[in-house]
Amino acid sequence: MAQELIPDGKLDRQATADALRNFLESTVRASGLELNVNVRAVSEDGPGAEGEAEVLADLDGRDKEVLLERGADVLKAFEHLAFRALRLEPAYHEKIHIDSGGYRALRFEELKMTARVAAERVQSTKQPFRLNPMSSRERRIVHLALKDMPGVRTQSVGMGEERQVVIHPADSQPKK
Numbered sequence: 001m002a003q004e005l006i007p008d009g010k011l012d013r014q015a016t017a018d019a020l021r022n023f024l025e026s027t028v029r030a031s032g033l034e035l036n037v038n039v040r041a042v043s044e045d046g047p048g049a050e051g052e053a054e055v056l057a058d059l060d061g062r063d064k065e066v067l068l069e070r071g072a073d074v075l076k077a078f079e080h081l082a083f084r085a086l087r088l089e090p091a092y093h094e095k096i097h098i099d100s101g102g103y104r105a106l107r108f109e110e111l112k113m114t115a116r117v118a119a120e121r122v123q124s125t126k127q128p129f130r131l132n133p134m135s136s137r138e139r140r141i142v143h144l145a146l147k148d149m150p151g152v153r154t155q156s157v158g159m160g161e162e163r164q165v166v167i168h169p170a171d172s173q174p175k176k
Contacts, residue, residue, distance in 0.1 A: 004019075005019060005086060005088065006088075006092065011054055011055075011092055011095050013041035013042065013054045013055055014041045016041070016054070016055045016086070016095075016096065017039050017040060017041040017055045018039075019086055020039050020055060020057055020082055020086065020096065020098075021037060021039040021057070023081075023082055023085045023086065024037045024039065024057060024059065024078065024082065024098075025037050027078065027081065027082075028059070033061075033063040033066060033067075034061050034062040034063045035059045035060065035061040035062075035063055035064060035067070036059070036060050036061045037057065037058075037059060038057065038058045038059075038060070039055065039056070039057040039058075040055070040056055041054065041055055042054050042055065042056060052094050052095060053094075053095060053096065053097040054095040054096070055095060055096045055097070056096075056097050056099070057082075057096070057097070057098045057099070058098075058099050058100065058101070059075070059078070059098070059099075059100045060100060060101055064100045064101055067100045067103075068100060068101075068103050072100070072103055072104070072107075075098065075099075075100055075103065075104070076135070078098060079096075079098040082096070082098060083096070090136075093137065094137070094140070107138075108138075108141050111134075111138055111141045111142055111145070112141060112142075112145040114131070114142075115131070115141075115142040115145040115146050115165075115167070116145065116146070116149070118131060118167050119146050119149050119151075119152045119167050122151075122152050122167045122168065122169055123151045123152060123169070126169045127169075128166050128167065128168045128169070129166070129167045130157075130164055130165075130166045130167075131164050131165045131166070131167070132164060133158065133161060133162045133163060133164045134163075134164065134165070136163075139156050139163065139164075139165050142154060142165045143156075143165065146167065150170070151169065151170050152167050152168065152169065152170055153167075153168050153169075153170050154166070154167055154168070155168060
C-alpha cells in the first residue's frame with residue numbers, strides 16, 4: 001500500500017486521506033466506540049496552520065474522552081496502528097496528524113512553550129535542563145522549536161520510552 005501512497009517519493013495526499021479514513025472508520029467500528037471520523041487532505045497551495053501536516057484526521061464524538069485518557073494513550077495507539085496499516089515509513093509520519101478535539105494540537109503548542117521557557121532558563125543559568133520523557137514526535141517538536149534559539153542546543157538522550165530531550169548551553173560540548 002505504501003507504494004500507492006508515495007508515488008515518486010512524494011505523499012499522495014488524497015490517496016493517503018482516503019486510506020486513512022477507511023482504516024479509522026473500520027477500526028472505530030470494530031472498537032465499538034461512538035466516534036465520528038473526519039479526514040481531509042491539506043491543499044498543496046501554501047502551508048496552513050498545521051505546519052508540515054498534509055493529511056489531518058479528527059476523531060470526535062460521545063466516546064472521545066476514552067481516546068484522551070492517560071495522556072491520550074488510545075489516540076496514540078490509533079495513530080501507531082494507522083501508520084503500520086498504511087505501511088508508511090517514519091519519514092512520512094510527520095505528514096499525518098490524528099487528533100481529537102484539538103488535543104494533540106494543544107499538546108504540541110504546550111511543548112513549544114515549555115521548550116522556550118526551559119531554554120530561557122538554560123540561557124540564564126548556563127546549566128543543562130532535562131525535559132520529561134516523551135515520544136519521538138514530541139521530541140522532534142522540541143528540537144524544531146529551539147533550533148534557531150541562540151545560546152542553546154538540544155540533544156535526545158536515553159532509550160525507548162524513557163528517551164528525553166536535554167537542553168544545553170550552546171557553548172558546552174556533548175559527552176561522547
